[in-house]
Amino acid sequence: MLNFFRIQSGSVKDDVLSGLTVALALVPEAIAFAFVAGVSPLIGLYSAFFIGLVTALFGGRPGMISGATGAMAVVIVSLVALHGVEYLFPTVILCGIFQILIGLARLGKLIRMVPHPVMLGFVNGLAIVIGLAQLGSFKTLSPEGNLVYLSGAPLMLMLLLVLITMGIIWLLPKATQAVPASLAAILTVTLLSLAINSSVTTPGGENALATVGDMLRTNTKAAELGLNDSHHKSDAEVPVESKEVVAASQVAATKITEKTDSKSTADAGGISGGLPNLFFLQYDLVPMTWETLKIIFPFAIILCGVGLIESLMTLTLIDEITETRGKGNRECIGQGAANIVCGMFGGMGGCAMIGQSLINVNSGGRGRLSGVTAAVCLLLFVLFLAPLIEQIPMAALVGVMFMVVIGTFEWASLKMFQRMPRSDVFVMLLVAGYTVLMHDLASAVILGVIVSALVFAWQHATHIAADVKYNEFGCKIYQLHGPLFFASVSSFKDMFDVNNDTDDVVIDFYFTRVYDQSGLEAINWLAVKYQGCGKRLHLTHLSPECRKLLDQAGDLVEINVSEDPQYHVATDRLA
Structure with missing residues (x-):
């Protein structure tokens, strides 16, 4: 990438x-x-x-x-x-x-x-x-005090210098890497701009090519006029x-x-x-x-x-x-x-x-x-070099940023669709789309994470299932597969046939985990259903984290919990 x-x-x-x-x-x-x-x-x-x-x-x-x-x-x-x-x-x-x-x-x-x-x-x-x-760098203040796009010769001249900047950044690394291509491009185009501005006069006396100093004066005047740009x-x-x-x-x-x-x-x-x-x-x-x-x-x-x-x-x-x-x-x-x-x-x-x-x-x-x-x-x-820095043409900086655009866009993503x-x-x-329309990167990232989380939850809500079998004592065993959390609770409840199950029912959590309070509540609801029918419910192969959730639930879940193996969870050492 x-x-x-x-x-x-x-x-x-x-x-x-x-x-x-x-x-x-x-x-x-x-x-x-x-x-x-x-x-x-x-x-x-x-x-x-x-x-x-x-x-x-x-x-x-x-x-x-x-x-x-x-x-x-x-x-x-x-x-x-x-x-x-x-x-x-x-x-x-x-x-x-x-x-x-x-x-x-x-x-x-x-x-x-x-x-x-x-x-x-x-x-x-x-x-x-x-x-x-x-x-926006192709805009200028009109004599009427409005921000308008460049046209005619000034536009062509600026586009030419932008292309020269991009060409230097693209070609120079193939010849030498002794000097950063972007720096060489800015210095070269600045010299060209100084030569052009000193030899070309405009009717209003402004520079033929806008510079950093011109940008500052334009922004100041726009602020005074209350323009938004x-x-x-x-x-x-x-x-x-x-x-x-x-x-x-x-x-x-x-x-x-x-x-x-x-x-x-x-x-x-x-x-x-x-x-x-x-x-x-x-x-x-x-x-x-x-x-x-x-x-x-x-x-x-x-x-x-x-x-x-x-x-x-x-x-x-x-x-x-x-x-x-x-x-x-x-x-x-x-x-x-x-x-x-x-x-x-x-x-x-x-x-x-x-x-x-x-x-x-x-x-x-x-x-x-x-x-x-x-x-x-x-x-x-x-402190010392402000007059020189103000002579840098905006065309050079625009050209540098255009090359950043080319390098930033993930072109391979177009083939991934x-x-x-x-x-x-x-x-x-x-x-x-949100980034382009709202220009708010922070909100775009938050929105993307939220939507991804919702998609993940929706997809995994359908991934819970159970393999049903009986042991030598006649107990019915539900071996769960998939996560038990708020989105999968409904599917979890539909898996059990409380009225027709045996007197002893085992739920094996070897291939699943309980993630939240909704999962605990679903287990408690199921326990109440079995107890109401005079049947016993057992939970096996709970991880330490799941048992901790059950312990924190207090009297919410009063079920016989069998001995379970130990599972290990990734730590935060990489944070």
């Missing part, structure tokens, strides 16, 4: 160069997500720095890139609009605390419950969303904005530069700034009262869940690409620590970034140094 990204094992040089490549792609992402959240662009950039650095050092997946994401931003925007940016930072800190607690409780192993069809749907839907998100959100974490979120974003956008230190505020035309400060040195402190906790608690819970689902799914994807195994519980703790640090320094929080992680892997980044390099380079861009069970095909299409 995703063989496009499987290249040689990483080295220090590969990690440094791939980190630089990722940093260049992180700049427009962080800016765009900051506008989604309704905060200063520098808050998005600083957030990407802190999240990326801390998770690279302490997270559970070397080579995975984290930063400010749209999934978190779309939750934050309502909080900022309703209560002010001062409430954002304690919310992010509380989110980080929850994530650390989840990691310490070793709940990161729950990602193993995601079925393969859900993963296929997630990957394919993700690829489509990333591709569709790039279409996600045309620079080039990662899949950006959900479709509901009317409520759009309204909240427009309100929050009016507060983008309020109460922000002059050293850390970007003007409308740049991304330069100073070193980040602790949030309580820049903003009014929120009183930590019960009322404050009631405001931030639900937002922190949502941020925690969304962030961990995105991060653990990305971890699983990178595991499959690199054929290594990350540590889910450690990643939870690393994400939590990153959000605590991010919140302390006035950041908007974040989680793993799928698109940037795939760029990093494709560029040869395999170690923690790649993530550290990306974070440090991002900070250096803000005839071989996969129809239920698995349905789950895969459902997850992919």
Whole structure:
């Protein structure tokens, strides 16, 4: 799967160069997500720095890139609009605390419950969303102040540079792997863009080819005009904005530069700034009262869940690409620590970034140094290199992301339709479709897991059966096959002929297990039926877990339980 990204094992040089490549792609992402959240662009950039650095050092997946994401931003925007940016930072800190607690409780192993069809749907839907998100980069502000698609010569020129970028990424690895193909493509196309923009003049004085700086100015003007557009959100974490979120974003956008230190505020035309400060040195402190906790608690819970689902799914994807195994519980703790640090320094929080992680892997980044390099380079861009970074053409970044789309989509899944069970095909299409329509990866994964669980329960509800035989004492023996749980209870009850059975009846559980309270209740119901007819019911070959359920049931099941063999259950050592 995703063989496009499987290249040689990483080295220090590969990690440094791939980190630089990722940093260049992180700049427009962080800016765009900051506008989604309704905060200063520098808050998005600083957030990407802190999240990326801390998770690279302490997270559970070397080579995975984290930063400010749209999934978190779309939750934050309502909080900022309703209560002010001062409430954002304690919310992010509380989110980080929850994530650390989840990691310490070793709940990161729950990602193993995601079925393969859900993963296929997630990957394919993700690829489509990333591709569709790039279409917005072909928009610009018209003289009337509306966002419109490019046309004519500007469109042809941008398409040409996008194709050149993709061609370099495709062909360069066949000649040499000394430099990451994505980095070489960005640098080459940037030089071409500088030459074109310096020689071609437009009637309005704008650049012939849109750059990162143009994107920032367009977003700023769009926010001032109250326009809703996600045309620079080039990662899949950006959900479709509901009317409520759009309204909240427009309100929050009016507060983008309020109460922000002059050293850390970007003007409308740049991304330069100073070193980040602790949030309580820049903003009014929120009183930590019960009322404050009631405001931030639900937002922190949502941020925690969304962030961990995105991060653990990305971890699983990178595991499959690199054929290594990350540590889910450690990643939870690393994400939590990153959000605590991010919140302390006035950041908007974040989680793993799928698109940037795939760029990093494709560029040869395999170690923690790649993530550290990306974070440090991002900070250096803000401190010293902002004018240069603003000259990077959006066409180069779009071309890189298009190659990510090609490498991300699981093309082999198109050939699996005839071989996969129809239920698995349905789950895969459902997850992919929900991802594309709603752009909400976390909800898509949860929906896929729920549907898969329901399909599993429905199928196994019909798998319970019994072989009937008699022993030398004339006792009738029902040897069960299949699981006894809530969905199979009805079939279980229909198997027994209470009125015509012998005085002693044995139920042999050697090939089955009791899984839940519904199964216990079914056994109790059956015991009452046999006792009402003056007959005795015996249970044999119960596993220790089944006996424990019977013991916990107290007087619910008063049946003679025979001696049974020992069964062994898998442990959590792999979690």
